[in-house]
Amino acid sequence: MGFDPTNMRTMGHGDLPPELNRLSERVIGCAMHVHSLLGPGLREKFYEQALALELGRCGLRADRHVPFKVLYAGEVLGEQCIDLVVESLIIVECKGVTALTEQDHAQLLGYLRFTGLPLGLLMNFHAVRLKDGLCRKINWPPVARPPEIVVSSPRVLSVNSANTP
Numbered sequence: 001m002g003f004d005p006t007n008m009r010t011m012g013h014g015d016l017p018p019e020l021n022r023l024s025e026r027v028i029g030c031a032m033h034v035h036s037l038l039g040p041g042l043r044e045k046f047y048e049q050a051l052a053l054e055l056g057r058c059g060l061r062a063d064r065h066v067p068f069k070v071l072y073a074g075e076v077l078g079e080q081c082i083d084l085v086v087e088s089l090i091i092v093e094c095k096g097v098t099a100l101t102e103q104d105h106a107q108l109l110g111y112l113r114f115t116g117l118p119l120g121l122l123m124n125f126h127a128v129r130l131k132d133g134l135c136r137k138i139n140w141p142p143v144a145r146p147p148e149i150v151v152s153s154p155r156v157l158s159v160n161s162a163n164t165p
Contacts, residue, residue, distance in 0.1 A: 016119065016140050020089065023060075024119060027086050028134065030054040031123050035130040044096035047125040048083050051094065055086060062086050068114065082111055091120040100124050100133065112139040 016024075034050045048064065055062040066082040084092035093108050100122060108120045118140050124133030 016138060020119060020140075023087060024090060024121065024136065026058060026060065027055065027090055027092065027121060030058055030060075031092075031121075031125075031134075032130050035125055038125070040096075040126045040128060042096060042125070044083075044094045044125065047096060047123075048094040051092065051123075052084060055084075060086055061088075062092075063088075070114065080111070080114075082115075085117070089117060089119065091115070091117055093120065093122050095122065095124045095133070096126045097124060098126060100135065105135065105137070108135075108137050112137055 031051055031054075034047060034054050038047065038050060052062045052064050063085045064083070066085045067079050068082070069079050070077045082091050083094050086092060091108065091111050093104070093111070095104060097104070104122060104124075108122045111117075112120045116139070118138070120137040120139070122135040122137065123130065127133030
């Protein structure tokens with residue numbers, strides 16, 4: 001059975017644990033603060049860096065450029081980096097583009113699937129109002145990775161081992 005993206009929802013609070021929803025709200029609040037100070041029009045790396053700083057000021061741990069290796073049939077296909085992982089629970093992908101594309105959404109869905117993390121936020125800081133460029137992707141209950149794909153990142157794997165049966 002292959003991956004079915006329709007199993008991952010884009011919005012909704014009801015199915016997630018309340019603590020995860022509260023954490024998500026804090027992350028979004030920090031992003032809105034960053035957007036209100038910087039406004040649209042900068043390169044995404046500046047928003048990513050500012051958001052990491054703001055999250056830290058709010059007492060949240062945000063790891064930047066979290067790498068993971070993708071293996072197929074025992075061979076390394078390459079490495080990907082996630083912009084931010086907040087509290088080892090939420091993936092944040094920062095964009096600075098005119099409009100989010102299907103590829104942007106697919107990238108976040110892939111990160112959720114490969115890491116097994118429960119929630120992802122796609123944030124387009126180029127939007128005039130950040131809420132118009134914000135999308136939540138929910139991986140709850142976490143969808144298991146296919147056996148031929150292995151994520152190899154100490155930060156992410158430590159989360160997976162706590163979340164897998």
